Amino acid sequence: MTAPLDLDATIGKYATGAFDDSTPLLEVGLESLSLLRLAVEVAADDDAEIDATRLAELRVVGDLKAWLGDLAVVDGAASC
Amino acid sequence: MLTEQQADLAITESQKGLLVLDSRVAAKHLYNQIIQFDLDPAAVPAEAVGPALLALVAVQPALRQVFTALPAIHARLTAPPTAEGFPLTHLDVPPQDYPEAVAALARELGPMAFDLATGPAYRFGTVRATDNSAATILLVGHHIVGDGVSMGPIVRDLEALFTGRLAGEAIAAKQVERETALRKELQAQNRVAAQDRTTERAKQWAAALREVPPLVLQPRPNRPTQTAFTGARVAWRLDEAESARFTQTCKRLGVTSFVLLSGVYGAVLARHGAVSKVLVGSPFMARRTIGAFDLCGFFVNTLPVTVDVDWARTVDEHLAEHVRPAIDFCRSHVDVSFNQLVEHAQPDRSSNRNPLFSAMLAMQDTFDPATAQAVVRVREPGNGTAKFDLWLGATPIDGRWQLELEYDRELISPAVADGLLDSLRTALRRAVADGSRTLAELFEDAPLAESLRTDGQPARVEAATLSQWFEQSVAATPQAVAIEDPHNRLTYAELAAAATTAAAGLAAHGIGPGDVVGLALDTLADTVVAIMAILRRGAVFLPLDSGLPTERLAYMADKAGCRTVLGAPLVPDLTVLNMAELAEGGTDTSSLASADSPVYVMFTSGSTGQPKGVQMGHGPLLNLTGWQHAALRMGRQTRFLQYAPLGFDVSYQEILPTLLCGGTVVSREPADRRDFPAMLRRIADTAVTHVYLPVAALRPLVQCAKANQVSLPALRYLCVSGEQLLVDEEIREFFVAHPHCTLVNLYGPTETHAVTSHRLSARDEQWPPHVPIGLPYPNVAAYVVDVTGHLAPVGVPGELYLGGDCPAEGYVNDPQITAERFVADRFDGGTAYRTGDRVVREPDGVLVFLGREDTQVKIRGYRVELGEIQTVATAVYGVLEAVAVARGSGVDRELALFVLGEGPVDHEALRAKLAEALPEYMVPTWIFDLDRVPTTPTGKTDLDALVALADELVTERRIDSAAAPADYQDALEAELAGIWAEVLGVDSVLRDRPVMAYGAHSLNIFTALAQVQERYGVPVPVVDFFSSPTVATLAGLVRTALAGA
Structure with a gap:
């Protein structure tokens, strides 16, 4: 396990405005490219995998945090 | 150095697919991509660029791939390059020459093919202005080693190299790290692709894709199925206000730029392709491992977004509730590869086009200028190629979207590409301005002038009614021959006198303005006299063909309100008059014809189970006559063959315009209409100048002329109509042998009469195999109405509406069907007739018939x-x-x-x-x-x-027939059966089975009978044969003829 991340702070680097967990991602400028940059930033290591098929399900910041949280703790296996 | 084992790479399915595609195309530079990195010249010294590019290739292993097909298709990594032999071209140019020098270098480097087996699969160019005001790097790489997302890692690496963050030994360490990352990414992709779950998802998706109609832009006959992939681009850049509205719309709807552009582009494609659902290919990011996000490489998966287009839906609903879910679907299925979809969808692979989609949208928005210092701008210029029929690239440049359409030049002409860009521009502007508009409202009419363009011929109308015009003609040439048939020659004076007498007879029988009079007369002279008499009475003529079933004739007469028939008693319970009766008694009055009175009622097939009676008025026929006089150079010397049955509107064009210019109408008789050798003899013997045939009769006539070495020196115009005209060298040869004769292809439904024409002659070196229907006559509007209800731009198919001075008055006594087909002309006022014909206007303005909207x-x-x-x-x-x-x-x-x-x-x-x-x-x-x-x-x-x-069943029946014992009575029957079998393309023909059962029809029957006549030297009575069209009957007729010879 890695140390708990401050996901809000990390997301804040890419967001274009204030947000909470219910804020729609697009409202704060979080499109697929920035989601991937976030994923790269918080991923546990370079071998971690992103299941891009799940990206389409992310609608609000809360969804994103849950997804990033999963990504941060996997150990190289697919995160399906 | 890399060991052999280290060097081998198991490439992805997408890479394999691309290699296969690449191997199949002749244009070996088709998959070359050009990326232009504009640098801040102050931040990047000239001498730093070369070493940085060398290092870039070292730390981006995908660039160093080479590809081998054996023993299995795979890639191998080559060692990092050295300065020696590094593919880099550098130019220093004066500042005024800089932009052109960059473009010229792109044109030089872009088309050079790569040898993927030996590498490298990339080359660089650099250009710098001598005053250090500008500098750029051009990277030309084969698509197999890079994708759109690769732009980001490359820019980051260049930034690191130019700023010194990546230097020295760190480069070697980064090389190893990246090579490892590349292997892991390839492994991950290959592992997922092999999963059963992915295969099942691919099957389900493919099944849905099969239901999407193909998108054909600029449809036309003989559209190429193979192209050389040469391309050109047209571009438009949104202004700041438009870009702001674009962003606001995305934000308001909670959709991405990709969703907005896909939705609008999809609607544009649906309009131009006349479909309600389109597949828009788009590259979807398919990188899986975190490390791969720093890699250049071909990791995209190009997938079809299904854009469903309902023209009544609002923009907001379209984008938020249909396009976004469609894109989300693709994103959630990004593990399904393009190859898998093709495998399961099993699309048509007969062309060298993309098997799943013909249009593509590429978002080129991965460069973020906010994070860059040395690289200030990135763009992807075209390379003179087109991988798709149409490609849309969307690139944000300095905060504004640049939209570029790249089109295959063999499939889409420049004018049509401009029309596509116009549609895109209008639709996008309107979509971001007001989301409550419907999708149909995103578009506008093409210029009305295109619909009103005519063939340039005049249409001089010289009288208010046909009757009055005829009187002028009579006065001008009283002694000229008006009608010529085997039994009679009527001068204009004689014809007028007979018509006046008959009109008096009609008056005596109570026939006056608006009454419908059936015509069932035997001879051309009687028929024409009767027509002129009926018109003189201001009445309406209704042709009744004795060949039609009685039930149908009775319906026609009843529907048209016809109570009197001139000629044969074809319909029970109607008053029947013959011409002799009309000549008895009666007092002539002056003509009662008026411009408002209908001229005739002609029936045509109706989809509801009964024929429809088209009631045609004076206006269109006067206009048509005026056009015909000019366009077919008609005058007193004109001798027009009367070939068409009276129930077909073509008969009007043969008879009336000829009589209204002092020419002669020549009967086809005694030749049977279906007997081509006899028809040809009649045409030659009577030295007619104008002949008007159904399209289907053109080839038999031409063949007959060639076989019998018949020349027609008097013939000036050979007109055809009725269905799509297809020509080939055999037909053109006839006109080369008759250089004085013009082939005129006329088009027009009974509801408007002929309204357009296209002409060809020996002077035209190229004859289009699928002959256009051409341009309209004067005072005729030809509207191509597209699926959005707007006037279609050139190259966009639509239903043909005909307005101006051509629509008939409607269907006689059928207001409901009349209202459905004769509609208000919203483009130019008046009435327009909906033809149900699908046409397209070519860039040169001519109309091309594509087919029917119905059955x-x-x-x-x-x-x-x-x-x-x-x-x-x-x-x-x-x-x-x-x-x-x-x-x-x-x-x-x-x-x-x-x-x-x-x-x-x-x-x-x-x-x-x-x-x-x-x-x-x-x-x-x-x-x-x-x-x-x-x-x-x-x-x-x-x-x-x-x-x-x-x-399938017809083939089976013909085989069954062939297998049945052909029990002929004598050698003559066997010989005749042999002739039939050859003409009909069957193995044998039974003696007592009607030849229609083997596919015979009126035209090939005459081919067979002509052969019979040639072999036995006796004519076969055609009418007798048709009464019982079997080999046995034919043998009997031949025997009788031989006995009498």
């Missing part, structure tokens, strides 16, 4: 509504459902009827009923039973499947 077909020029046959069939006891289809092409086109019965259907009884109710050309050649009517996945009757089934 109307043409059988040897005769217009047939399949629905009418079906209605008659289902009225037969025991028939639950009936579906008619047309099979075959050209003169061999024939009808087949499928029936589904409560029990076994009595085919003979059904055939008898059809023959009783329908004209001969509408009676299906074949009748087949069905257990169930096949349907498409959307529940419609699958007509394509039925046509294929008909082809």
Whole structure:
């Protein structure tokens, strides 16, 4: 396990405005490219995998945090 | 150095697919991509660029891939390059030459093919202004080593290299790290692709894709299926206000730029392709491992976004509720590869086009200028190629979207590409301005002037009515011959006198303005006298053909309100008058014709089961006559053959315009209309100058002329109409041998009469095989109305509406159907007729016929509504459902009827009923039973499947016939059967079976009879043969003729 991340702070680097967990991602400028940059930033290591098929399900910041949280703790296996 | 084991790479399915595609195209630079990195020249010294590019290739292993097909298709990594031999071209140019130098270098480097087996698969160019005001790097790479997302990692690496963050030993360490990352990414992708779950998802998706109609931009006959992939681009850049509205719209709807552009682009494609659903290919990011996000490489998956277009839907609803879910679907299926979709969708692979989609959208928005210092701008210029029929690239440049359309130059002409860009520009502007607009409202009419453009011929109308114009003609040339048939020559004075007498007779029988008078007379002279007399009375003529079933004639007369017939008593209970009776008594009055009175009623096939009577007024016919005089150079020297049956509107064009210019109408008689050798003799003997034939008769006539070495020195215009004209060298040769004669292809439904024409002659070196229907006459508006309800731009198919001075008054005594087809002309006022014909306007303005919007077909020029046959069939006891289809092409086109019965259907009884109710050309050649009517996945009757089934069943029946013992009575019958078998393309023909059962029709019957005449040296009485069209009958006729010879 890695140390708990401050996901809000990390997301804040890419967001274009204030947000909470219910804020729609697009409202704060979080499109697929920035989601991937976030994923790269918080991923546990370079071998971690992103299941891009799940990206389409992310609608609000809360969804994103849950997804990033999963990504941060996997150990190289697919995160399906 | 890398070891062999280290160097081998198991590439992805997408890479394999691309290699296969690449190997199949002749244009070896098709998959070359050019990326232009504009640098801040102050931040990047000239001497730093070369070493940085060397290092870039070292730390981006994908660039160093080479590809081998054996023993299995795979890649190998080559060692990092050295300065020696590094593919880099550098130019220092004066600042004023800089932009052109960059473009020229791109043009030089872009088209050079790569050898993927030996590498490298990249080359660089650098250009710097001598005053250090500008600098750029051009990277030309094969697509197999990079994708759109690769731009980000490359820019980051360049930034790191130029700023010194990546230097020295760190480069070697980064090389190892990246090579490892590349292997892991490839492994991850290959692992997922092999999963059963992915395969199952691919199958389901592919099944849905099969239901999407193909998108064909700028449809036209003989559109190439193979191209050399040469491309050109047109571009538009949004201004700041438009870009701001673009962003606001995305934010308001909670959608991405990709969703907005896909939605609008999809609507543009649907408009231009005349479909309601389109597949827009787009690259979807398919990188899986975190490390791969720093890699250049080909990791995209190009997938089809299904854009469903409902023209009544609002923009907001379209984007948020349809396009976004469609894109989310693709994103959630990004593990399914393009190759898997192709494998399961099994699309048509006969062309060298992309098998799944013809249009592409690429978002080129991965460069973020906010994070860059040395690289200030990135763009992807074109390379003179087009991988797709149409590609849209969207690139944000300095905060504004640049939209570029790249099109295949063999498939899309520059004017059509401009039209696509116009549509895109208008639709996007409107979509971001007001989301409550419907999708149809995103578009606007093409310029009205295109619809009003005519062929440039004048249409001088010299009198208010046909009757008055005729009187002028009589006064001008009283002693000229007006009518010539085998029995009679009537001068204009004689014709006028006879018509005046007959008009008096009609008056005596109470016929006056508006009354409908049936015509069933035997000779041309009587017919013309009667027409002129009826018009003089201000009455309306209704042609009644004795060849039609009585039931049909009775319906026609009743529907038209006809109570008097001149000639034969074809319809019970009507008053019948002959010409002699009309000549008795009566007092002539002056002409009662008025410009407001109808001229004739002619019936045409109707989809509801009964024919429709078109009531034609004076205006269109006067206009047509004026045009014809000018366009066909008609005058006193004109000798026009009267060939068409009176019930076809072509007969008007043969008779009236000739009489209104002092020419001579020449009867085809004694030649039978279907006897081409006899017709040709008649044309030659009478030295006619104008002949007007159904399209289907053109080839037999031309063949006959060639076989008999007949020349027609008097012929000036050979007009054809009735169905799509297809020409080839055989037909052109006739006109080369007759350079004084012009072929005129005329078009127009009965509801408007002929309204457009296209002409060809020996002077035209190139004859289009599928001849256009051409340009309209003066005062005729030809509107191509697209699927959005707007006037279609050039290259966009639509339904042809005909307005101006051509629509008939409507269907006689049928206000409901009249209202459906004769509609208000919203473009230029008045009335427009909806033809139901699908056409496209070519960039040069001519109209091309593409087909029907409904199930109307043409059988040897005769217009047939399949629905009418079906209605008659289902009225037969025991028939639950009936579906008619047309099979075959050209003169061999024939009808087949499928029936589904409560029990076994009595085919003979059904055939008898059809023959009783329908004209001969509408009676299906074949009748087949069905257990169930096949349907498409959307529940419609699958007509394509039925046509294929008909082809199969006809072949079977012909084989069965061939297998049956052909019991001929003598050698003559056997010989005649042999002639028939050859003409009809069957193995044998039974002696007592009608030749129609083998696919014979009026045209090929005459081919066969001409052969019989040639072999035995005696003419065959055509009418007698048609009464019982069998080998046995024919043998009897030949025997009789030989005995009498």
